[in-house]
Amino acid sequence: MSLGTVLVVDDEHKQLEILKIILTREGYEVETSANGEEALQLLRSSPPQVLLTDLKMPGMDGIALLEEALREAPTCSAVVMTAHGTVDTAVEAMKKGAFDYLTKPLDRERLLLVLERAMETVRLRGENRRLRAQLHDRFHLDNIVGDHGTMQDVVRLVEKVAPSLATVLIYGESGTGKELIARALHYNSPRASHPFLAVNCSAVPEPLLESEFFGHEKGSFTGAIARKLGLFEQASGGTLFLDEVGELPLAMQAKLLRALQEKEIRRVGGNSSVLVDARIVAATNRDLTLQMKAGKFREDLYYRLNVFPIFLPALRERATDIPSLVEYFLTRLAREAKKPMLRVAPETLALLLRYRWPGNVRQLESALERAFLLAEGDTLMPELLPAEIRENLPGPAGAFQELDIPDEGISLEGLERELLEKAVRKAGGTLTRAAKLLGISYRTLQYRLEKFGIAREGRPAPSGEADAPIGAGEPGVGS
Template sequence: MSDRARILVVDDEINIRGALVTLLEKQGYEARGVGTGEEAIEALAQGSADLVLTDLKMPGIGGLAFIHRLKASWPDTEVIVMTAYGSIDTAVEAMRAGAYDYLTKPIDRERFPLVIGKALERRALAGENKQLRDRLETRIRFDHMVGDSEPMQRVYSLVEMVADSGVTVLLTGESGTGKELVARATHHKSARADGPFITVNCGALPENLFESELFGYEKGAFTGAMATKVGRFELADGGTLLLDEVGELSLKSQVDFLRVLETKEFRRLGGTKLIKVDTRIIAATNRNLEDAVKQGTFREDLYYRLNVVPIRLPPLRERGDDIPLLAERFLQEFTEQHHRPLKDISPEAMRLLRLYAWPGNIRQLRNLMERLVITVKESSIQPVHLPEEIQASQEDRRTMVVTLGTSLKDIERETIRRTLAEVTGHREKAAKLLGISLRALQYKIKEYGIRE
């Protein structure tokens, strides 16, 4: 099957039709011509076209009626109308009916390829956006987590394996990588899904409030304890307790929690009754707990008790293939929330988004998409709309930041992906730059599932 764009020319004047077909073929397109709207519909039924170039005044079905029928059956096919200078109003009406643009006769040889190129670029962009939306429908999984990159596939696999086991899970990763979403996914895919999911932000709790917040207190336990309060640990009985920012716990709080973690028994502050619960623990941190253990700020026994199954959340810079999916998802979310028309992201703007390092990870991308939905009036987001630091990322496209601990496989995959992007998908050039054979490169592209 040919990769060339397919263009159908509809004009009842055979000389004009033939000249346009010849011109388009010289420009590298696959072109054919027909003389009437009826013939065009028959031709489209036999094989769709990327673009239809049509006259407005034709025998049989009129140009406007033809466009309405075309758009009803082939909405993704772009249309450019041709009209005489005295029929501009009709051309504008055709654009309201769905035509992309118009050309006046006689055709301007300089403007002609520009209009054709822009129409086909719009067609390609619409196709890419549709593919992204389709992928979103199939890839939004694990409690609205988005992404099908290899690093995220490993996360999904681990969640599937540990969800029903009931073991303690330690989620690690930079701030904004989605640790709470993974915790919720683990809970909802487990037998505890009908039970409560309770979170406690350890970094926001002063040491003197940790015990009462986690284990509760009895009425009269201290001044101001006017009624009995059930703690988070007990509220999560039969479900899951997420200890977010667990690395921020004080040493005293670590001792209190370790004892309860091992026995699943505790007493409320000021109480004498021993309370036993069946609560699954998931801990999350953006700190390196191994370093904290060496520095004496985190207990080694608690670390090993929490680190039964570790799951590392990759930073966004390590999952560049997911950026288009995430951006599309957030655009949809905020256009609905703020009642704005849906926008697309131009290829060049998307390239810059993929090159940027995203120190704030998914949270930063999400906030940016909301800002663009509100501030960009145009229907397509262009590089000029992006923050200066992201626009500047194009200057660093030949460099790559590698986080300590990143696997060699991930480094190789990202190097190949960026090299292909740099040479706009030219595999022979990419293979030469990488110092490997074309065959080896093709094998790696298939092995890593790299989309060009």
């Protein structure tokens, strides 16, 4: 196997011959050229990984060739050769983007070492580009699968707010794609080349939260043996994703609020403040307004975070998207495993369509991964699905399946009121959406809200939707 391609340029034919022999023997694929113009032609038709060129040549000299070459083939690494005593031109070449220089007469060991390093950087650069492209592809908006109106709304919102750097709060049950949306916001923003950091607020033990978020100075507590930068500083210039933000203890909520308001933080044990510039995207699978009422979530923090709410529908609310999600995941699995795509038996699809998906898209994805691994034929048969899906067992999040009427009875009116309030909140105060959630008309909803006197409890609509937000005077988009 070849170690890589090298184009050697030198006006001394003997030198060219020697280099060709040495490098070919080492395992490189070598092309040679005795002048700059011709080298440039060669380079255009098949760019080498490394260009090894003499600096002093009649006609187009090495510096000019280097500049042209890096413009034509920006992925290539250039190494220049210069006669002993003319190192200043080599320095000029380095400034123009050369990877390294060699002095003549050439030392064989050093030549091979420099070439090996040049090849390595070319490879790494290529890999980085590939990884970046992959990340970009993966979080490209086209990869958020969903034709259902609610998902289309979500994608439009993401498109609209991603570039704005506004704080976004994502609501959704477990597995609905909250992190996917958070990453899409980041990778479709001007911050895409800066870090995206995610922290699950419920997974960090309370005593460590402050240091995790804001970092600490050396010696600020036992065990703080060195200064450590917190997530806010690490994510500066990029995006910090605060997952399960509803689980933050109240004391930490106050500190988070301060960081968001002042845009500066103080490391634990530190005396001075540090400016931070991290875009905040938060997510929760809880109803924060209920948490607020229960005194478990600060109202001021809620309004800071809720600048741009995005509501992710549960999979069962957009079951029409199941076929395209199935196709999307099966295509990806087949591509990754370099295996043919599985066909989906009609009975299998029927089972997938009627299931309630308490674990939402994540559950669908893992059910398909499992089926893909178990499949022996070319068809996804129902037997390959986990038992709870085959037998359509109610999931833990099945809202009403467990609802029983207690012995002391139940207040239908109270229940209706509660459901109305929940729907309005879930819809972000947008009545058309709340009506859709409840399966009633806009007018019926309005009538009932008035009847219960709860019309002012909603929140402003997250985007310019048809009906006016109720609950005027509260902070909304762009405020």
